Amino acid sequence: QDDVFRVAAVAPSATNDLAFSQSMYDALMAVQMHMGEDAFQFDFQDGTFIVDDAAVALREWAASGDYDLVIAHGSQFGSVVEELAGEFPEVSFAWGTDFNTFGMENVSAYTAAADQGGYVNGVMAGLMTESGVIGVVGPIEVGDAKLYVDGFVAGVGASNPEATVNVVYIQSFSDVPLATEAAETHIANDADILTGTAQMVVGPIAIAIENGARWFGTQASQAELAQNAGVGFQIYKWEVVLMDIISNIQAGELGGHSYELTLANGGLVMEFSG
Amino acid sequence: MGLDDIFTASVFASAIRLATPYIFAALGETFAQRSGVLNLGVDGIMLMGAFGGFYAVHLAQEAGVLAEPLGLLLGVLVALIVGGLMGLAMAFVSVTLKAKQGISGIGVYLFGLGLSELLFQQLVGTPKSVAGFPRISFPVLTDIPILGEIFFHHNLLVYVAFALVPISAFVLNRTTFGLMIRAVGQNPEAADAMGVSVARVRYATTTIGGMLAGLAGASLSIALINLFQQNLTAGQGFIAVALVYFGGWRPLTVAAGAMLFSFVNALQLQIKVIGADIPSEFAVMAPYVITIIALVFATKRQEQPTALTKPYERGE
Amino acid sequence: MESKLLPTGHARIESLTMRGIVKRFPGVLAADEIDFDVRSGEIHALLGENGAGKSTLMKMLYGLYHPDEGEILINGKPTAIKSPIDAIQHGIGMIHQHFMLVPSLTVAENIALGMKSSRGFQLDLDVVSQRVLELSDIYNLKVDPRLPIWQLAVGEQQRVEILRALYKGAALLILDEPTAVLTPQEVDGLFRILNQLAADGHGLVFISHKLHEVLEISHRVTVLRDGRRVNTIPTSQATRPKLAEMMVGRPVLLEYEKNAPNPRAERLVLQGVSALSNRGTTGLDAVSLQLRGGEIVGIAGVSGNGQQELAQCITGLREVTIGSVTVDGKDVTNAPPSALHAIGLSYIPEERMIDGVIKEFSVAENYVLQDHGHPKYTTARIFMLFNKIRQACRRAIQLFEIKTPSTETLVKSLSGGNIQKLVLARELARDPGVLIAAQPTRGVDIGATEYIHKQLLEERDKGTAILLISEDLDEIRALSDRIAVMYEGRIVGEVLNENVDIEQLGLLMTGGG
Amino acid sequence: MNQAAGTRLAAWLNRLVDFAPVLIALLLALLVSSVLLVALNVDPLSAFGFMLEGAVGTENATAETLVKATPILFVAIGITIAFRGGMINIGGEGQMIAGALAGATIALVLGDVRVPADMAKTPGAFDLLIVTCSLVGGFLAGALYGGLAGFLKAYFGVNEILSTIMLNQIAVQMMNFLLNGVLLDPAEAGFNNIPKTARLVTAAQLPRLSLPLGDPWIFDRTRLHWGLVIAIALAVVIYIFLWRTSLGYRIRAVGENERASSYAGIHVKRQMMLSMFLAGGFAGLAGVVQVLGLQYRLQTDGSPAGFTASAGFNGIVAALFGGLNPIGAVPASAFFGGLLVGAQKMQREIGVPASLITAVNGLIVVFVVSSEIFIQQRSKRRVSLQETPPALADEPTTEEAG
Ligand SMILES: Nc1ncnc2c1ncn2[C@@H]1O[C@H](COP(=O)(O)OP(=O)(O)OP(=O)(O)O)[C@@H](O)[C@H]1O
Ligand SMILES: Nc1ncnc2c1ncn2[C@@H]1O[C@H](COP(=O)(O)OP(=O)(O)OP(=O)(O)O)[C@@H](O)[C@H]1O
Ligand SMILES: [Mg+2]
Numbered sequence A: 001q002d003d004v005f006r007v008a009a010v011a012p013s014a015t016n017d018l019a020f021s022q023s024m025y026d027a028l029m030a031v032q033m034h035m036g037e038d039a040f041q042f043d044f045q046d047g048t049f050i051v052d053d054a055a056v057a058l059r060e061w062a063a064s065g066d067y068d069l070v071i072a073h074g075s076q077f078g079s080v081v082e083e084l085a086g087e088f089p090e091v092s093f094a095w096g097t098d099f100n101t102f103g104m105e106n107v108s109a110y111t112a113a114a115d116q117g118g119y120v121n122g123v124m125a126g127l128m129t130e131s132g133v134i135g136v137v138g139p140i141e142v143g144d145a146k147l148y149v150d151g152f153v154a155g156v157g158a159s160n161p162e163a164t165v166n167v168v169y170i171q172s173f174s175d176v177p178l179a180t181e182a183a184e185t186h187i188a189n190d191a192d193i194l195t196g197t198a199q200m201v202v203g204p205i206a207i208a209i210e211n212g213a214r215w216f217g218t219q220a221s222q223a224e225l226a227q228n229a230g231v232g233f234q235i236y237k238w239e240v241v242l243m244d245i246i247s248n249i250q251a252g253e254l255g256g257h258s259y260e261l262t263l264a265n266g267g268l269v270m271e272f273s274g
Numbered sequence B: 001m002g003l004d005d006i007f008t009a010s011v012f013a014s015a016i017r018l019a020t021p022y023i024f025a026a027l028g029e030t031f032a033q034r035s036g037v038l039n040l041g042v043d044g045i046m047l048m049g050a051f052g053g054f055y056a057v058h059l060a061q062e063a064g065v066l067a068e069p070l071g072l073l074l075g076v077l078v079a080l081i082v083g084g085l086m087g088l089a090m091a092f093v094s095v096t097l098k099a100k101q102g103i104s105g106i107g108v109y110l111f112g113l114g115l116s117e118l119l120f121q122q123l124v125g126t127p128k129s130v131a132g133f134p135r136i137s138f139p140v141l142t143d144i145p146i147l148g149e150i151f152f153h154h155n156l157l158v159y160v161a162f163a164l165v166p167i168s169a170f171v172l173n174r175t176t177f178g179l180m181i182r183a184v185g186q187n188p189e190a191a192d193a194m195g196v197s198v199a200r201v202r203y204a205t206t207t208i209g210g211m212l213a214g215l216a217g218a219s220l221s222i223a224l225i226n227l228f229q230q231n232l233t234a235g236q237g238f239i240a241v242a243l244v245y246f247g248g249w250r251p252l253t254v255a256a257g258a259m260l261f262s263f264v265n266a267l268q269l270q271i272k273v274i275g276a277d278i279p280s281e282f283a284v285m286a287p288y289v290i291t292i293i294a295l296v297f298a299t300k301r302q303e304q305p306t307a308l309t310k311p312y313e314r315g316e
Numbered sequence C: 001m002e003s004k005l006l007p008t009g010h011a012r013i014e015s016l017t018m019r020g021i022v023k024r025f026p027g028v029l030a031a032d033e034i035d036f037d038v039r040s041g042e043i044h045a046l047l048g049e050n051g052a053g054k055s056t057l058m059k060m061l062y063g064l065y066h067p068d069e070g071e072i073l074i075n076g077k078p079t080a081i082k083s084p085i086d087a088i089q090h091g092i093g094m095i096h097q098h099f100m101l102v103p104s105l106t107v108a109e110n111i112a113l114g115m116k117s118s119r120g121f122q123l124d125l126d127v128v129s130q131r132v133l134e135l136s137d138i139y140n141l142k143v144d145p146r147l148p149i150w151q152l153a154v155g156e157q158q159r160v161e162i163l164r165a166l167y168k169g170a171a172l173l174i175l176d177e178p179t180a181v182l183t184p185q186e187v188d189g190l191f192r193i194l195n196q197l198a199a200d201g202h203g204l205v206f207i208s209h210k211l212h213e214v215l216e217i218s219h220r221v222t223v224l225r226d227g228r229r230v231n232t233i234p235t236s237q238a239t240r241p242k243l244a245e246m247m248v249g250r251p252v253l254l255e256y257e258k259n260a261p262n263p264r265a266e267r268l269v270l271q272g273v274s275a276l277s278n279r280g281t282t283g284l285d286a287v288s289l290q291l292r293g294g295e296i297v298g299i300a301g302v303s304g305n306g307q308q309e310l311a312q313c314i315t316g317l318r319e320v321t322i323g324s325v326t327v328d329g330k331d332v333t334n335a336p337p338s339a340l341h342a343i344g345l346s347y348i349p350e351e352r353m354i355d356g357v358i359k360e361f362s363v364a365e366n367y368v369l370q371d372h373g374h375p376k377y378t379t380a381r382i383f384m385l386f387n388k389i390r391q392a393c394r395r396a397i398q399l400f401e402i403k404t405p406s407t408e409t410l411v412k413s414l415s416g417g418n419i420q421k422l423v424l425a426r427e428l429a430r431d432p433g434v435l436i437a438a439q440p441t442r443g444v445d446i447g448a449t450e451y452i453h454k455q456l457l458e459e460r461d462k463g464t465a466i467l468l469i470s471e472d473l474d475e476i477r478a479l480s481d482r483i484a485v486m487y488e489g490r491i492v493g494e495v496l497n498e499n500v501d502i503e504q505l506g507l508l509m510t511g512g513g
Numbered sequence D: 001m002n003q004a005a006g007t008r009l010a011a012w013l014n015r016l017v018d019f020a021p022v023l024i025a026l027l028l029a030l031l032v033s034s035v036l037l038v039a040l041n042v043d044p045l046s047a048f049g050f051m052l053e054g055a056v057g058t059e060n061a062t063a064e065t066l067v068k069a070t071p072i073l074f075v076a077i078g079i080t081i082a083f084r085g086g087m088i089n090i091g092g093e094g095q096m097i098a099g100a101l102a103g104a105t106i107a108l109v110l111g112d113v114r115v116p117a118d119m120a121k122t123p124g125a126f127d128l129l130i131v132t133c134s135l136v137g138g139f140l141a142g143a144l145y146g147g148l149a150g151f152l153k154a155y156f157g158v159n160e161i162l163s164t165i166m167l168n169q170i171a172v173q174m175m176n177f178l179l180n181g182v183l184l185d186p187a188e189a190g191f192n193n194i195p196k197t198a199r200l201v202t203a204a205q206l207p208r209l210s211l212p213l214g215d216p217w218i219f220d221r222t223r224l225h226w227g228l229v230i231a232i233a234l235a236v237v238i239y240i241f242l243w244r245t246s247l248g249y250r251i252r253a254v255g256e257n258e259r260a261s262s263y264a265g266i267h268v269k270r271q272m273m274l275s276m277f278l279a280g281g282f283a284g285l286a287g288v289v290q291v292l293g294l295q296y297r298l299q300t301d302g303s304p305a306g307f308t309a310s311a312g313f314n315g316i317v318a319a320l321f322g323g324l325n326p327i328g329a330v331p332a333s334a335f336f337g338g339l340l341v342g343a344q345k346m347q348r349e350i351g352v353p354a355s356l357i358t359a360v361n362g363l364i365v366v367f368v369v370s371s372e373i374f375i376q377q378r379s380k381r382r383v384s385l386q387e388t389p390p391a392l393a394d395e396p397t398t399e400e401a402g
């Protein structure tokens, strides 16, 4: 074993999706910046939404013994992690977004309190809306997408109980055309503020720009894409969790904890623009 | 929640927008299939067209060298060329090399899917939007209540798509080229014996099909969505192929199928937006269910081109 | 007469010569150093058994095949004919043995296909239709230019083929078995046209299996056998037996010994049977018919007058709308084909390549098309016993002299005549009580025809009731005990064979009489 | 004798040469891909080396290749039946899902049942029962789903390409609905809601497979499972079914020529439904085997390929590569499994984007399928070089000899 801390991570979508996968990639880059390339290196397999493919990668990394930490970034990978962690008790795993460590000593679980930022975004949206209608484009009603949307709706309810929040789940993380048309439908139904989560929100963002609506985002900063339409973004700073896990491992503790990004612990950061 | 909350003008407008890429792609596929070539690679070609068009416009706008309308036209041109080239490749594989069209189409699809994403990641990196085709405001017309919103407030490519429907019908049914296409798709031996080059006709239709698929992609990336992302089309090309069967290989009914499919899709979005309490899953599957049901009850059915998927070989 | 131009305005082909033509196909030498020539104003007949190489030779002239050796000279000039486009440009037209028509297109569209339109890229179908009507008037070949081909009977399709060739104004016209589906009157009409075309300065190649036609129409005859030219002689020096012997290489029976009829109990009875045609119009109109065991009833008529519908109604392939069909006293109206097979009905379909065989299946597999699940060919009706099937098939191959490399050869690579023998062998092997034979010898050479006819007569003498549907009046006359004529879906006359007057039959067939 | 051996050797060599175009096509595809790789600043040789290593380089890699091939093979067998019956079945994905849903449900329900007393005496009997019921249930569900497309075609003339593409989407939504609802893992409910069922009890799992060669056994500690054995066995069964039984004959007859079939008294509509039924059944098996043998639960990420990993799609390609012959589908599926697994390794090792792999796979498919023409031309030339055999000379002509 050398002094370099090696991490391997698998993620479902592209590293530059302005969403879930990018949040982890950016975090690993941040950790590398912090620790230096001599001390921290990582392999990242992106675009692996098929659980079985991820399983092959994770198994190989685990079996190779070359990595100090193996990350399965996607809650659909849970069962794979559970199986592998049992098979390779000497390897440290982290996965999310979830709380469940399966009661294993070598598994860390991480999640984001996406509802917190969602709430903040919602409060602001409630205050800003002029038409009193707000549109949400969600992927599938699961995981942190659901958390975010629920938090957002609650936030609007707190600041502007009169406002209507229309929520559409398009049943896909990646169907940009459908997400786009969902946003159009929101606009046609008088929404002047849009929000949404997952990588297909790039479509709705374009619609917000085109129609002079405002956009609230989550997972990663979409400020550049959203231009003037962008208002508030909840950004995941997984490095907060990662640094913790890494120091634990370096101290000989392979896992067993679950972590949560919150506004309080600095794992969730709000960014405002426009 | 009444019916007038559901069947709003915007739902119809939305259906028209949603139908646009399907119409482009399905019309192109209609040409190819009418001549006997099944191109299952439409989705891949759409993706390449979408990326090509997007990237051209993106470059033009970054550099500021081409005034906006010209930059957009450049995007359309690039999409047509990229699509046409891929159509040409498909023609070479299925006409000259006589490869099994089902598989080669899937190969073309995978190639387009992969390459468009690769190019995007290497050349652009992260989702960026471009100023795409703007919505056109017609004097007077756009301001007509309801009708104005439904028909007279779309971008240029939407109108091009719908204009292509009667044009395609005309080409297929009323021109010598269309006659050759129909003959080649039904009985290539006979067409050959009458001095019609089966290969040339199939090359032409498959290339046209590719160009229209490319345009279908561009209608997303530089007109409706104005950005590119990996797998931007999300499988629309396959639906387009299905719509060709749905429409019985006739441009008008193919377009009608695209409209039906898109209308149900627009409707399900509207119903969800106004808060109806049906599971999203059922809303999303509605267009597919309705399409099947519509075909079950459609009385008139047309025989498919008899030579479809069959490479032609002189008995020599 | 010695103008350089034809009445159509095209240049004549004074002479066309094929010299030393060799064409090889996988395993077959289809043309072996063949010399052949046609002159302007001449009708040159090409004779030969199935697979002798007639079509192959002509397809090389039409640019569909390319000779491996040898040359083609037009007006003495060596000419390469690379494709049908070249052929058409050189003034060569061809009416193909297997129709070259697009079923879904209309007559006018089929004719316009591949031609320049007077309106540029836009079709000018009304102009084409107009001209077609003129032509069909002149040559008395009635077709409706607006009808799609699939709605036309085979005979009508043949007319379209001829019209199209005339329309294109070819200087040299190749007709590959053009008369196979025409009535005597139509054949006469065609011959008048051919003579007129020849007189106008066209060159014509006429392929037929019918010796009397060759003798009647041609000026010279070339006989091919096994890809080689046997001889070319002036028709004036030819006789039927001589030609037959040249073709087959042995003397051939041209008349059959026919036993006196011995009719038994009624086996097939049709009562007022009506059915729709493919077009949805009346296809069969209250047809009544009785067939006894041991007799052959011939159905004469121009194709498209309900013969196909008749056969399909009896064999369960078309719905009977009114009336009843009885076989051996059992009502089988609208019974499924499988039930009909079970009670001993056999059918030799008209379109053998489409209905009679599965081209991608082997000879053996085709041999058990109906009986593949029969206990004698299966264990427990599940597993097929291919050894038994092959054995039975081999026996049939030998008995019926089917030319095939093996029982495992795919049927698509057999010639039409051998495919027909295979269908016949299969249907007769099922020991039928009633046999419907539709056009059993169309396009089959005289050797095979002779054989098939003998088999049908033998079957009749065994007590089978045979319904023979044919447009070949010679065949009907040679085999039938009684003859019924169909016209527009009805039976318009029924006569005993011995009392028949050919002219009268022909009139009935065209709605006269 | 010697001469016979010589002829056989020649035939063998001939057949080997047949593979040359495929190899050349593969090389060409790799060449074009190399250009892409070079453009990405990657050394193509090491890239393809990793690909090969990822597919068959280690025992585990080989196992993963076979694991990947298993559902593809099931689907390919089914597709073979459908295509032979003249039905273009694009619905493998949806049928897989239908099978998986039914099979998982059965396995979950039976897994909760107390072992009946008389069964408890024979160890494993109840496990076998659960697994069998789940497999059969999965088969039937897929079969009904596929048969639906066959029914629509037979009785309403709905084109099966259209209906199966649509039914795929419907199945995906149905799965999402059920996995978010009644089938949702109770541990997930109200928390993360990841669409997945509870984990199957051990009794309901298809055992892992290892071969008693060496110590430890080969494929010990890999994910290889008995699904592969079932698939290969069924490939043989279906080969016999299609070419040795009367029912198979009827399916093929209808596939080749509907008119001649109905003339022959074959119930065409019934065969259409049957071939789609069986095709769907095999896709259903592919689905349920993934659940019982690999994942031990049914789960997805909501996307169309989230559960199936596109096996329903790849199965079509494998079936066609296998020459629409179930036996041929075995190596074809293994090839595709290797391609997919190897590609992942390549991505891992040199960090080339996954999209490149997709493009390369597309190229390989196109090039290999394009190379078939050269094989056909060769076999044609071979026929032409032989003399036409005298009639029946190659066969015993008398009955006793048969
Ligand atoms: N496309 C082909 N491929 C292979 N062999 C062929 C092909 N066409 C013809 N042949 C061979 O050439 C020979 C001559 O065939 P051809 O069709 O010219 O016969 P034909 O004289 O026209 O017979 P028919 O009287 O049946 O029309 C046949 O025996 C056949 O074996
Ligand atoms: N694709 C092919 N491959 C091999 N042989 C062929 C092919 N097409 C035709 N043939 C051969 O060509 C010959 C003539 O074929 P064709 O279809 O012209 O038969 P046909 O003229 O109907 O025969 P017949 O005169 O006996 O009715 C047959 O002997 C057949 O073996
Ligand atoms: Mg011929």
Ligand SMILES: [Mg+2]
Pocket (backbone or CB within 6 Å): C050, C097, C416, C417, C443, C444
């Ligand atoms: Mg013939």
